[in-house]
Amino acid sequence: MFDFLKKKLGNAINSFSKKVEESSTEKEEKRIEEPIKEETPVEEVVEEELAEETPTEPLPEIKTIEKTIEISKIKKTEEESKKFKAKLKTKLKHGLIGKIKLSEKEISEFCWDFEMLLMESDVEIEAAQKLSSELKEILLGSELTRGDITSQIKNLIRQVLEKNMAEENFDLVEKSKENQPFIIMFIGPNGAGKTTTIAKIANMFLENKKTVVLAAADTFRAGSIQQIEEHAKKLNVKVVKHDYGADPAAVAYDAVASAKANKTDVVLIDTAGRQQTNVNLMDELGKVNRVAKPNLKIFVGEALAGQALIDQVETFKEKIGLDGVILTKIDTDVKGGGAISILTKLNLPILYVGTGQKYSDIIRFTPELILDRIL
Ligand SMILES: Nc1nc2c(ncn2[C@@H]2O[C@H](COP(=O)(O)OP(=O)(O)OP(=O)(O)O)[C@@H](O)[C@H]2O)c(=O)[nH]1
Numbered sequence: 155m156f157d158f159l160k161k162k163l164g165n166a167i168n169s170f171s172k173k174v175e176e177s178s179t180e181k182e183e184k185r186i187e188e189p190i191k192e193e194t195p196v197e198e199v200v201e202e203e204l205a206e207e208t209p210t211e212p213l214p215e216i217k218t219i220e221k222t223i224e225i226s227k228i229k230k231t232e233e234e235s236k237k238f239k240a241k242l243k244t245k246l247k248h249g250l251i252g253k254i255k256l257s258e259k260e261i262s263e264f265c266w267d268f269e270m271l272l273m274e275s276d277v278e279i280e281a282a283q284k285l286s287s288e289l290k291e292i293l294l295g296s297e298l299t300r301g302d303i304t305s306q307i308k309n310l311i312r313q314v315l316e317k318n319m320a321e322e323n324f325d326l327v328e329k330s331k332e333n334q335p336f337i338i339m340f341i342g343p344n345g346a347g348k349t350t351t352i353a354k355i356a357n358m359f360l361e362n363k364k365t366v367v368l369a370a371a372d373t374f375r376a377g378s379i380q381q382i383e384e385h386a387k388k389l390n391v392k393v394v395k396h397d398y399g400a401d402p403a404a405v406a407y408d409a410v411a412s413a414k415a416n417k418t419d420v421v422l423i424d425t426a427g428r429q430q431t432n433v434n435l436m437d438e439l440g441k442v443n444r445v446a447k448p449n450l451k452i453f454v455g456e457a458l459a460g461q462a463l464i465d466q467v468e469t470f471k472e473k474i475g476l477d478g479v480i481l482t483k484i485d486t487d488v489k490g491g492g493a494i495s496i497l498t499k500l501n502l503p504i505l506y507v508g509t510g511q512k513y514s515d516i517i518r519f520t521p522e523l524i525l526d527r528i529l
């Protein structure tokens with residue numbers, strides 16, 4: 155996953171590093187040439203002076219004395235010149251392993267490329283602009299040390315992304331200790347992986363010795379109740395269900411009541427998939443929310459939905475309220491922009507990511523999951 159961004163970003167960083175290396179070498183070469191040119195005339199000047207001062211036909215004894223004086227003068231300046239050259243060499247040597255200051259033009263061009271790459275990888279436009287301008291600020295204030303420029307640039311990009319992706323995320327099993335029963339409602343668009351994710355989360359709670367009840371509050375899609383019943387059977391947990399077409403809020407209410415009566419630790423509410431633009435279905439979800447009063451509302455979305463994902467999360471957050479996001483199907487060919495945008499722009503934690511269809515295919519989200527893959 156994230157191969158697309160990784161490849162493109164890798165190319166951009168490499169060509170930028172090469173440019174930086176080349177332009178700084180040019181600068182250094184100029185520096186080496188200039189000071190030597192300035193100082194070499196020392197000997198020439200002495201020779202010229204000697205020639206000027208030497209009379210065309212001097213008396214033999216005077217000529218000898220003058221020559222002796224001038225030779226000692228030359229010797230002295232040769233020594234000085236040697237010393238100066240040695241000093242200069244050391245200075246240049248330090249300069250060569252020292253700092254490189256990047257030009258504003260080079261930085262602007264690179265940051266523009268970076269912004270374009272983010273957008274090509276489905277990072278939302280405002281998020282891409284924010285990241286790019288933060289990177290520019292950091293690069294403008296940075297001096298790179300001679301050596302591995304590519305890895306230094308990668309580190310600066312990592313700094314920017316890490317800072318923006320530092321949304322605090324939490325472990326569901328730990329969090330569930332805050333209340334009994336602990337009620338979690340899963341919402342999101344059609345086919346995103348809500349029901350599968352609920353089964354994975356139920357399995358996770360069971361592995362941590364927690365008791366679970368499922369609420370089959372998707373009474374809308376054909377086959378949805380059988381689907382969750384099958385998971386319940388495999389996992390050996392209770393499922394509270396009504397008939398198809400029943401009020402989802404009533405199903406959720408009954409599941410919570412059952413958990414209270416049976417001292418069940420966790421209630422996981424499945425809901426029907428819906429587009430955020432469908433007003434009636436969003437209102438229906440609002441009702442489930444008011445009746446079941448979940449401790450957490452988690453948005454489940456496909457990581458590969460790109461820009462559409464951001465619009466969905468934004469609307470669900472605004473209309474229903476969200477406490478976190480689970481991104482599914484990141485085992486498929488994902489550009490990675492969705493996760494970066496959610497964290498940069500929407501200030502919502504990504505709690506877990508789905509990595510396949512098995513119950514164990516779910517892992518905690520960490521920024522490294524993306525950073526290690528794209529950098
Ligand atoms: N590869 C992969 N497939 C997944 C993942 N999560 C879910 N799926 C698959 O996605 C498809 C839809 O999953 P569901 O759990 O039914 O999705 P849903 O959101 O409940 O769908 P609706 O109830 O119709 O809205 C199924 O075939 C799942 O096996 C994942 O992390 N990786």
Ligand SMILES: [Mg+2]
Pocket residue numbers: 348349350372378424425426427
């Ligand atoms: Mg479902």
